[in-house]
Amino acid sequence: MDAIIQDEILGTVAADRAHVWHHMTQHKAFEVQDPTLIVEGKGMKVWNAAGKEHLDAVSGGVWTVNVGYGRESIADAVRDQLVKINFFANSMGSVPGAKFAQKLITKMPGMSRVFYSSSGSEANEKVFKMVRQISHQHHGGRKSKILYRERDYHGTTITALSAGGQNERSAHYGPFTPGFVPVPHCLEYRSQFESAECYGERAADAIEAVILREGPDTVGALCLETLTAGGGVIVPPTGYWERVQDICSRYDVLLHLDEVVCGLGRLGTWFGYQQFDIKPDFVTMAKGVASGYAAISCTVTTEAIFDMFKDETLDPLGYFRDISTYGGCTAGPAAALENMRIIEAEKLLENTFMMGRRLMTNLQVLQDKHAVVGDVRGRGLFAGVELVSDRHTKLPADEAHVQAVVSHCLAQGVIIGMTNRALTGFNNTLCLAPALIAKTDDIDQITDAIDRALTHVFH
Ligand code: PLP
Secondary structure (H helix, E strand, O other): OOHHHHHHHHHHHHHHHHHOOOOOOOHHHHOOOOOOOEEEEEEOEEEEOOOOEEEEOOHHHHHOOOOOEOOHHHHHHHHHHHHHOOEOOOOOOOHHHHHHHHHHHHOOOOOOEEEEEOOHHHHHHHHHHHHHHHHHHHOOOOOOEEEEEOOOOOOOOHHHHHOOOOHHHHOOOOOOOOOEEEEOOOOHHHOOOOOOOOHHHHHHHHHHHHHHHHOHHHEEEEEEEOOEOOOOOEOOOOOHHHHHHHHHHHOOOEEEEEOOOOOOOOOOOOOHHHHOOOOOOEEEEOHHHOOOOOOOEEEEEOHHHHHOOOOOOOOOOOOOOOOOHHHHEOHHHHHHHHHHHHHHHOOHHHHHHHHHHHHHHHHHHHHHHOOOEEEEEEEOOEEEEEEEEEOOOOEEOOHHHHHHHHHHHHHOOEEOEEOOOOOOOOOOEEEEOOOOOOOHHHHHHHHHHHHHHHHHHHO
16 A cells, blocks of 8 residues: 555544444443545455455445445435425425435335434334324323334434343443334244244234233334344244234224335345335335445335324324424435435345345255354344354343354454344344345355354364
């Protein structure tokens, strides 16, 4: 590397160390690590400040860069839009905002309205507010409780954390917003029910039991991740969704699916829920919407829900009194439109389906080979490898060992992740979410690195 460029990069690394408070980072440990600034990316690869190349198996760390790095056409679309008109808020719309909403809805039969904001947490908060407002205006304020599932995550704000089933995220941040009630998780590998028969139905029945306990006339909505991502990569078992849909209809409980991770192709269909027979009332999405090229999230709902906010005669404050400043920035929908075009033009849904199958096959080979692999699970290009110190008792592997596997992969030039750490009791799952452009060689390189890391750490 050119000496001047290297000096400049080292200066930037120093500035980063001195002034940036990083997300999810214990800075005491971080200060003694090698420079980790990522300075460039192309396709599935990224380069750090030291010039080292890595294959990224987690799409930017938090499963976001679905179409890969260095997409000039997205950068061009954003640039062209920003010089034309970058922003306008409130009722004044924008061309890309209208076009993206129209296009998105064509992929979501039954849905018709898109509310823009800029993060997954916000998109979920909008649903919580809509549900509370519906409760006030249509149920005398009674149907205000929102159910969420253990191990799910819906964002980082205090109310999103109130709906969060991961204690590592919420510890020390209370008191929380009242009215959020947990239901059991549905991970069959760590069954909470005595019999394994019809597991999906049983896990759904546990939701019904909570509704009955709380009183159906007090429960407004059920908020679930379609596939629990950071909470351990949990694919709901067969029979679950059909029963959940039935329960929601029976007790007039609105179904909110958080597709912040699963949306825009991650599971091999435009939306994860489309692989099951369900009709949600709300779907939220963020990460893959613009693949990290601009900040955008969407709260999508039906015309029936939208109509509930239109009757002025009922209440002059009856409209949805909510705004997100950057929901009015045109960079988001401009990037999202081009992102969606790429997914279609390059047939990335089909690729995700095929590469997902390869990934799962490779992971099953690792499970046969390494006793420490207790379970492998996933769908499309989102997969988890749960590590246990004893297959019989399923005692979780030590977090330090799981972290050592991640570090060994990094040393081999492959970035993988692990599910949330500390306090949760489910910090033992390796997490993989490569970009939807992954090829066979990339998948094999990822699983080969994990294979070597497991041998290194556990043999
Ligand atoms: N919902 C899910 C399922 C997530 O995984 C996340 C973030 O990882 C969020 C919501 C919050 O999104 P954001 O970080 O954009 O606020």
